[in-house]
Every structure is written in structure tokens, then in C-alpha cells.
Amino acid sequence: MQTQMQKNEIEDLKSALRKAELARKKAEQILGDKNFELHKTNQKLASTNKMMEALLNDQSTQLNAIVNNSSLGIVLTEKGNLIKANNAFKKILGYSEIELKKLTIKDITHKDDLFNSLKYIKKLENGTINDFLMKKRYRRKDGNYIICKTNVTAIRDAKGRLKYQVALIEDVTVSEQHVNMLKAINLLSVSILGKNDLFDISWEIAKNTANHLGLEDCVIYTVDIKKKMMTQVAAYGDKNSEGYTIKNILTIPIGKGIVGTVALTGKAELINDTTLDERYIVDCNVRCSELAVPIIVNNKVIGVIDSEHSEKNYFNKVHLDTFTNIANLAAAQFNNAISLLKEEASKTEKNKLLIKLEKSNIELNNFAQVVSHDLKSPLRSMSALISWIHEDNHYLFNHETNDNFEKLLKKVDKMDHLINGILKYSSIDKTNFTSQNVDLHELVTDMIDLIYIPNHFSIKIKTKLPTFKSNKFKLQQLFQNLISNAIKYNNNKKAEVIIDCVEKPKSYLFSIKDNGIGIDPKYHKKIFEVFETLEESDENSTGIGLSIVKKIITLFDGKIWLESKFGAGTTFFFELKKDTPKV
Amino acid sequence: MRLTILLVEDDEIELLKFKKALNKINSPIKILSAKNGEEAIQLCETSLPNLIFLDLKMPKMNGLEFLSLLKNNEELKSIPAMILTTSNNHNDINNAYKIGIAGYIVKPLRYDAYVAQIKKVIEYWCINELVKR
Numbered sequence: 154m155q156t157q158m159q160k161n162e163i164e165d166l167k168s169a170l171r172k173a174e175l176a177r178k179k180a181e182q183i184l185g186d187k188n189f190e191l192h193k194t195n196q197k198l199a200s201t202n203k204m205m206e207a208l209l210n211d212q213s214t215q216l217n218a219i220v221n222n223s224s225l226g227i228v229l230t231e232k233g234n235l236i237k238a239n240n241a242f243k244k245i246l247g248y249s250e251i252e253l254k255k256l257t258i259k260d261i262t263h264k265d266d267l268f269n270s271l272k273y274i275k276k277l278e279n280g281t282i283n284d285f286l287m288k289k290r291y292r293r294k295d296g297n298y299i300i301c302k303t304n305v306t307a308i309r310d311a312k313g314r315l316k317y318q319v320a321l322i323e324d325v326t327v328s329e330q331h332v333n334m335l336k337a338i339n340l341l342s343v344s345i346l347g348k349n350d351l352f353d354i355s356w357e358i359a360k361n362t363a364n365h366l367g368l369e370d371c372v373i374y375t376v377d378i379k380k381k382m383m384t385q386v387a388a389y390g391d392k393n394s395e396g397y398t399i400k401n402i403l404t405i406p407i408g409k410g411i412v413g414t415v416a417l418t419g420k421a422e423l424i425n426d427t428t429l430d431e432r433y434i435v436d437c438n439v440r441c442s443e444l445a446v447p448i449i450v451n452n453k454v455i456g457v458i459d460s461e462h463s464e465k466n467y468f469n470k471v472h473l474d475t476f477t478n479i480a481n482l483a484a485a486q487f488n489n490a491i492s493l494l495k496e497e498a499s500k501t502e503k504n505k506l507l508i509k510l511e512k513s514n515i516e517l518n519n520f521a522q523v524v525s526h527d528l529k530s531p532l533r534s535m536s537a538l539i540s541w542i543h544e545d546n547h548y549l550f551n552h553e554t555n556d557n558f559e560k561l562l563k564k565v566d567k568m569d570h571l572i573n574g575i576l577k578y579s580s581i582d583k584t585n586f587t588s589q590n591v592d593l594h595e596l597v598t599d600m601i602d603l604i605y606i607p608n609h610f611s612i613k614i615k616t617k618l619p620t621f622k623s624n625k626f627k628l629q630q631l632f633q634n635l636i637s638n639a640i641k642y643n644n645n646k647k648a649e650v651i652i653d654c655v656e657k658p659k660s661y662l663f664s665i666k667d668n669g670i671g672i673d674p675k676y677h678k679k680i681f682e683v684f685e686t687l688e689e690s691d692e693n694s695t696g697i698g699l700s701i702v703k704k705i706i707t708l709f710d711g712k713i714w715l716e717s718k719f720g721a722g723t724t725f726f727f728e729l730k731k732d733t734p735k736v
Numbered sequence: 737m738r739l740t741i742l743l744v745e746d747d748e749i750e751l752l753k754f755k756k757a758l759n760k761i762n763s764p765i766k767i768l769s770a771k772n773g774e775e776a777i778q779l780c781e782t783s784l785p786n787l788i789f790l791d792l793k794m795p796k797m798n799g800l801e802f803l804s805l806l807k808n809n810e811e812l813k814s815i816p817a818m819i820l821t822t823s824n825n826h827n828d829i830n831n832a833y834k835i836g837i838a839g840y841i842v843k844p845l846r847y848d849a850y851v852a853q854i855k856k857v858i859e860y861w862c863i864n865e866l867v868k869r
Contacts, residue, residue, distance in 0.1 A: 522825060526793065526822055526823050526825070527793075529822035529823075530747065530750075530793070530822050532845065533750070533753075533822060533843050533845060533850075534747065534749040534750060534753070536845050536846060536847055537749060537752075537753045537847040537850070538749065540846070540847035540848070541756075541847070562846070565845065566845060566846075569845045576824070576825075580825070580826065
């Protein structure tokens with residue numbers, strides 16, 4: 154029984170063994186599979202790694218390419234030291250990589266911008282800000298300064314502490330200069346607008362140019378073409394202490410020095426290194442670069458704008474362009490000023506002449522008055538004395554002598570006529586020129602009644618003469634002289650004088666027509682001159698009448714002319730304004 | 737009634753002319769003469785003339801200056817004064833009338849005409865109540 158039992162047990166064991174064997178095999182199988190998988194995964198991992206590596210390499214190259222080819226200067230700094238910089242940065246500042254690594258931000262920052270720069274960096278450090286943007290000036294290796302737009306970003310470690318700073322810089326020097334130049338020109342044009350004093354304009358230009366462009370100095374020279382010299386008229390910088398004075402004004406012959414050359418050639422000069430230019434004249438201090446631009450008016454150099462700088466290579470094309478613009482502006486303003494001065498000078502000259510003329514006119518009139526009166530008195534005495542001698546002795550004289558006495562008296566008469574003529578002529582002037590409403594028709598009608606008119610004469614007024622504002626006395630003199638003339642020079646048996654008037658919009662056109670002896674056209678001008686009479690031995694004619702007429706017409710700002718032929722009568726035309734001029 | 741006339745005139749021949757002209761008038765006239773304004777004022781104060789003939793142009797004190805002095809003198813201002821001159825200048829005439837004159841005579845050139853004018857004037861004043869007093 155036991156055996157059966159044993160047999161059963163053995164069977165059981167065997168089965169268990171088989172099972173175990175099977176399980177082991179299965180486990181082995183699984184392990185093998187796993188191993189394979191692992192291997193595969195390993196292989197995959199390796200290839201991924203390789204890919205990753207390649208990818209990383211690729212990206213780094215790309216980044217480097219971007220960084221190094223960027224037109225922006227890029228620099229990595231750690232605690233103010235320059236760690237890494239791209240090509241653009243090196244190029245902008247002019248340093249090599251090795252040189253840069255020895256420098257700190259402080260070394261390349263303009264001292265005036267350092268304070269602001271540090272202030273921002275502090276904020277980066279204490280975490281108030283993560284980036285900032287500022288415009289600052291960097292010092293190039295050659296010593297010149299450039300203006301850069303600078304964008305700084307903080308790079309922090311895991312704990313948020315500032316580790317690196319990345320700065321992107323863009324050189325805006327030229328555009329900044331352009332802006333400044335434009336601003337300078339604008340401000341300058343405003344400041345010299347309306348100024349017409351050469352001195353004022355020069356000072357404005359010197360001051361504005363130097364200030365707005367940040368120049369060390371600016372000097373304006375004027376050119377004296379006659380003396381072939383040029384003189385400083387305005388100087389900003391070392392040359393002036395304060396206000397509008399120049400210390401030790403420099404005078405340079407045209408053609409000498411750089412400024413003198415510009416004055417001679419009319420071409421601007423930009424000198425990068427004055428120590429190499431033998432023309433350079435030392436003014437106050439030796440300066441290494443110079444810019445001189447001519448101010449040209451009407452193709453002539455009238456001045457030069459000059460600036461010098463202690464550094465070599467300071468001035469660039471932008472400066473030159475700006476100076477040229479300023480010179481053009483100055484030229485225009487100077488031209489205005491000069492023409493204004495000329496105009497003013499000629500105006501004052503004219504006024505002076507006018508006053509002088511008026512004075513001499515008054516003097517002449519007074520002279521004529523005084524002399525005439527002084528002549529009149531002795532003439533009266535003479536006349537009396539002649540009369541007395543004649544009266545007392547006429548029975549002693551023969552016929553001829555008595556006759557001569559009569560002739561003598563007639564000459565005295567003639568003399569008196571002439572003196573009266575001069576008196577009348579010289580008394581027609583602006584004084585006593587009052588105007589009131591004058592009824593010309595009444596005036597002329599009354600006059601015709603009063604003056605002597607021979608019987609065979611007819612005087613007609615064709616249309617009613619107007620009433621207008623004028624000077625009664627002078628109008629009377631005017632018509633009286635013309636009518637008297639018309640009567641005097643008429644030997645026609647049916648003599649007539651016709652007075653007429655035509656109204657025009659702003660004036661009256663009068664005409665006095667006679668049928669008398671007429672006047673040869675060649676005398677038409679001459680007859681208005683003083684003492685011109687056409688008949689030589691005319692006792693009654695003084696040659697004053699028509700010159701008085703002319704003088705009155707001139708005083709009234711009117712016109713007079715005549716139409717006449719010898720032997721065919723004369724018509725005098727004259728035009729008087731309705732509004733008498735204010736005298 | 738004897739008329740006293742003062743002629744203020746610096747020219748001798750003019751004085752002679754005046755005297756000769758008055759001689760031709762048949763009325764008793766006393767003629768006083770002064771060579772300038774200063775003399776004339778003195779004469780006026782001492783002799784009180786009935787009429788004054790006054791030249792404008794004179795040395796020292798001229799006619800208008802004398803006239804002003806005369807017209808500002810309470811005692812003398814009623815004496816009629818007439819200008820006898822060669823000047824027909826508007827200003828002179830205006831100024832003389834402004835100060836106060838009894839007439840303005842411009843001397844004619846011819847002696848005959850002069851005599852005729854003076855005669856008329858004297859005759860006018862001879863029939864004038866003021867001068868008769």
C-alpha cells in the first residue's frame with residue numbers, strides 16, 4: 154500500500170519537477186527577451202544620443218553664426234568683466250577679443266554715462282528689473298566716442314542671482330549726429346530769424362553751432378574784400394570769456410592759413426590732422442583737427458565758419474554737411490541783413506537829402522524874399538530921386554535928355570516887375586497851404602470881371618466849373634496867370650479865350666484855349682522855366698507867369714501841358730486831383 | 737488943428753520923399769521922425785503923435801517889434817499906426833494886423849503914385865474924429 158502511495162508521491166514530484174523545469178525555461182526565455190530588448194534600447198539610446206549631440210552641435214553653430222554675423226554688437230559680461238563678444242562688438246569698438254577680455258565695462262564707458270549705467274546694473278543685481286535700454290557713449294580704441302543704443306538683459310542662476318549680463322549694442326552715432334545737426338540747424342534758423350545785425354547773427358551762429366553740436370569751439374570770420382583780410386567777429390569756446398567779446402581778435406590775410414585758404418577758394422576744408430598741415434595757424438591752443446566752411450553770398454566769400462578740435466579725426470562728413478547747411482543759412486541771413494542795411498542806409502541818405510533839399514529850398518525862398526525886398530526899397534528911392542531931378546531941372550534939359558529920363562524910369566519899372574515876379578514865385582511854397590471848399594466858377598467869374606480885358610476880347614466859360622477842396626489863393630494865381638497870358642499874347646481881331654473843364658474819376662481836367670499867336674512846339678517845355686520869355690524886348694513880360702503856374706501845379710501834384718502851333722492859338726491843359734495832396 | 741505925424745523910417749531918402757509928399761498937401765502937419773523902434777517909442781512918450789507911419793525893416797528894433805511895444809503900452813496903444821513898406825509878404829501883413837494896425841500901405845514904385853497915396857491917407861485921417869480929439 155505504501156508503494157502505491159509512494160508511486161503517487163513520485164509521480165507528483167516528477168510532475169512538479171517538470172513544471173519547475175518548464176518555468177525555468179520560460180523565465181530564461183523572458184530574460185533572454187528582456188536582454189535583447191535592453192540591448193535594443195541601448196542601441197536606440199546611443200543613436201539618439203548621437204543625434205542629440207549632432208543636433209546640439211548644429212544649434213551651437215547656428216547660434217554662433219547668428220551672434221557673429223549680427224550687425225548688433227553682442228557682449229556677455231560677468232561682474233563687469235567682458236567674457237565674450239561678437240564680431241560686431243569688436244568692430245564697433247575697434248578692439249580684438251584678447252584686448253576686450255582685459256577690459257571692464259567701466260573702461261569703455263564715457264565717464265558722463267557711467268553713473269546712469271551703474272544705476273541700472275544695480276537694479277539688475279537686486280532683481281528690481283530684468284533688462285534695461287539706454288543710450289550711452291563708448292570709448293573706442295582710437296579714443297573717439299560713439300553713441301550706442303544698449304539693451305542689457307540679466308541671466309540668473311537657479312537661485313535667481315545675477316550671473317551674466319548680455320548686452321546688445323547698436324551704433325547710432327551717425328543717426329544721432331544727424332538728428333543733432335538737424336536740431337542745431339533748426340534752432341539756429343529760429344534764433345537768427347529776423348535778426349539783421351551782422352554781429353548778432355554771427356554770435357548766434359557761433360554759440361548755437363558749438364552748443365548743439367557739442368564742439369569745443371566755433372569761430373565766425375568776416376572777409377574784407379578791399380583790405381584782403383579776414384577778422385573774427387564771433388567766437389564761442391576758449392576765445393570768448395563771457396558775453397559778446399573776443400579775446401585777442403585774430404586777423405588773417407586772405408589766402409593764409411586754413412581759414413584764409415577757404416576764403417580764397419570758396420571750398421570747405423576738413424583737416425583730420427592739423428599737425429600734418431603746414432597751413433595751420435595756432436590761435437589759442439594747438440588743436441588737431443579743423444573744419445572750415447565758407448559763407449558765400451552772390452558768388453563771393455563773405456565769411457568763414459571755423460571749428461577746431463583737440464582730437465585728431467574729430468570731424469566727419471556729418472559735421473561737414475551740417476556746417477555747409479549752417480553756412481547756407483548764414484549766407485541767406487547775411488544777405489538779408491546786408492540788403493536791409495543798404496536799404497536803410499539809402500533810406501537815411503534819402504531822408505537826409507530830402508531834409509537838406511527842403512532846407513535849401515526854404516533858404517532859397519527866404520533868400521529870394523529878403524533880397525527882393527531889399528532891392529525894392531532902393532529902387533523906390535531911385536525912382537523918387539530920378540523924378541525929383543527931372544522935376545527940378547526939366548526946363549534945363551533938352552528934349553533928348555528928358556526923353557532919356559522917361560526911359561530910365563521905364564527901366565526902373567521893368568526892374569520892379571522882375572523883383573515882384575521873383576517875390577511871387579518864391580512865395581509859392583508849402584507854407585500857408587490851407588485848403589477849403591473853393592467855388593472855382595465864382596472865383597474865375599469874379600476874376601474875369603476884375604482883370605483888364607480889351608473890348609474886342611471875349612472870355613467864355615464853356616461848362617460850369619466845379620467846387621472842390623483846394624487852396625483858393627493859389628487857384629486864383631493859377632487861373633489869373635493863364636488867362637492873362639492868353640490875353641497878352643493875342644492880336645487876333647476876334648480874340649477869344651475858352652475855359653473848360655472835364656470831370657474825371659479822381660481829377661478835373663481843365664483847358665484854357667485861345668486863338669492867339671501860338672507857341673512853337675520847340676518852346677513848349679522852355680516856357681515853364683523861370684525868366685523865360687519868348688519876346689525879347691517885351692516891357693511887360695517878366696517870364697515869371699508860367700513858371701508860377703508850373704510851380705502851383707507841381708505843388709498840387711497835378712500835370713500841365715499844352716497844344717499849340719505858332720500862329721494857330723494855344724490850349725493849355727492841366728489836371729488837378731479832386732483831393733488836394735496833404736502838404 | 738495941427739496934425740502931428742511920426743514917421744519911423746531909417747532911410748534918409750524915404751524920409752525926404754515923405755516930407756516932400758506932405759509938402760504937396762495943403763494942411764499944417766508936424767512931422768516927427770525916428771530912425772528905429774527905440775527912438776520912436778521915446779518920441780511917442782514925449783510928443784504923443786496923432787498918427788504913426790511905420791517901416792517894417794529897420795535896424796535895432798524892427799517895425800513889428802516896435803508895434804508890439806506900442807500896443808502893449810496903455811498910454812500909447814490908441815495911436816493909430818500904419819505900415820508903410822515895400823513888402824507885400826503875406827506873413828508880414830498877417831502879423832502886422834494881428835498885433836494891431838490902422839492900415840497897410842505898400843509903397844508904389846513911381847513917386848507920383850506915392851504922393852497920391854499918401855495924400856489920400858492924410859486926407860482920410862484929417863476928417864477922422866479920433867485924430868481931431
